[in-house]
Amino acid sequence: MSVRVRFAPSPTGYLHVGGARTALFNWLYAREHGGQFLLRIEDTDKARSTDESTRAIFEGLNWLGLNWDEEVVYQGANLGRHQADARRMLDAGAAYRCFCTPEELDQRRKLAAASKDAFKYDRRCDRLAPDEVQRRVAAGTPFVIRFRVPVGDTSWDDIVHETISFPGKDIEDFVILRSDGTPIYNMAVVSDDIAMRITHVMRGDDHISNTPKQILLYRALGAELPRFAHFPMIHGLDGKKLSKRHGATAVGDYQHLGILPQAMNNFLVLLGWSPGGDREVMSMDEMVELFSEKGLLKKAAVFDTKKLEWMNGQHLSRLPAAELAPLAAPTFVQEGLFKSGDPFATSPEFYKILDFVKERCRTLSDLARLAKPYFTTTTTTMAPPPFVIDQALIDAHLRKDAAVTKALLTDATSALEALTDWTAEAMEPAVRAVAERHGVAAGKVFQPMRIALTASTVSPGIFDVLVQLGRDVSVKRLKEAAALST
């Protein structure tokens, strides 16, 4: 039978990195087995669910490239089936009506807590005489439907944990249908997973204690059991469950921080899974190729953004410019370097700039910042950004030892202008000779030149910068800087 897995988030917030990791594992598992990866929105908690969250989940998944098969299933649309399944269990005697009110239950729970006893529903309503039950139903007394947990242990062979077992005595008769007729989580999930013909239920291990209940429901419904896999949680740096306190936790946050989707996936896939050996940086294709349930880990992992950034830098510098360009374009648009849809975003000129600076970047923001000085010609939608050197940089690099710096800059410029070949090979000896003539280290010329040419203390090798900028722009900037150096 073909593998069918699903990612089933509730739309109560943005797509969390933990959820994204669960989605990724499911997606990878489906790809590994040539199966289907389905998406189900668990929107049965009307109070907390929002359309905005649903959209955010779609966006997050799309950005990560975790495309799903078939139509999205909205749990709320299946209310009728959930009720029918609960009803079926009631009719078959696997469940019973419970007339205890939430207030009564709450009180009994508190009582149990006070005497340090574990609270468990005492089944009093299951002992009601049939005619009493009928009388209360006829009288319109509100009731919930409770599942009658059978005696005996419930266990399963978990894909990541191997055998997990729960004694029947520790599972209470749980509610499957509320007094307003809506299903409780476990009921809805099982009903939907059966209807969607899910073969592998793979989720966070915070669902381990739900699993025996769900297994019981499958049995009562006469359905075949799926295989279960429970992935470890992702924690913050302090070892606690990842939350807002830890800063960015939504995948969208990382997208805006300039993280590449493949780097995000690569980082996430290593939280709870290992290909074995020393393998770390992988493309999506390699992840698909390498992924296997064999490497699934049991231990909770800590989300370390430092490593994510490093990972992003690795992907950034390995990606061919043509592939990087569409991912980077939105950041350049945001930085005002060209407008959305500008053909420049797919031009060889842009690719050349990207290849020129990408190696020294960790995020897309770094990329845009470092690339800016090389936007020297008009794109089809924007004029080149104004070239201005920060006053602080001028003071620190151009006006310190102003006389010397000015002479160095002027002489270097003349030497360069005299060159017939505008190549790094021709420039280097010429500029070094200038430094030598002034009796200073070559770096004394290079750094002011760097400021002059890029308005930054950071750039690729200075002669490569000169080549990239071209003769006219280079000479112009050099002369402007020399003028500033007084």
Added chain:
RNA sequence: GGCGGUAUCGUCUAGGGGACUAGGACACGGCCCUCUCAAGGCUGGAACACGGGUUCGAAUCCCGUUACCGCUACCA
């Protein structure tokens, strides 16, 4: 409290009874490269939670303890 899960450097992890003087990566420090910053190379510090077994031999298997995490709703 009850039940369940987990336990290798600060973090992600390799390891599956002898290959372990426990390997790699991030982070941190040093050195090299070098015109800056990255990248890269070399290098330093840094871990098998504890206690019992089993075994000739345990990071690896078993038991217990401890710690941490999760669940314990007419939430999902």
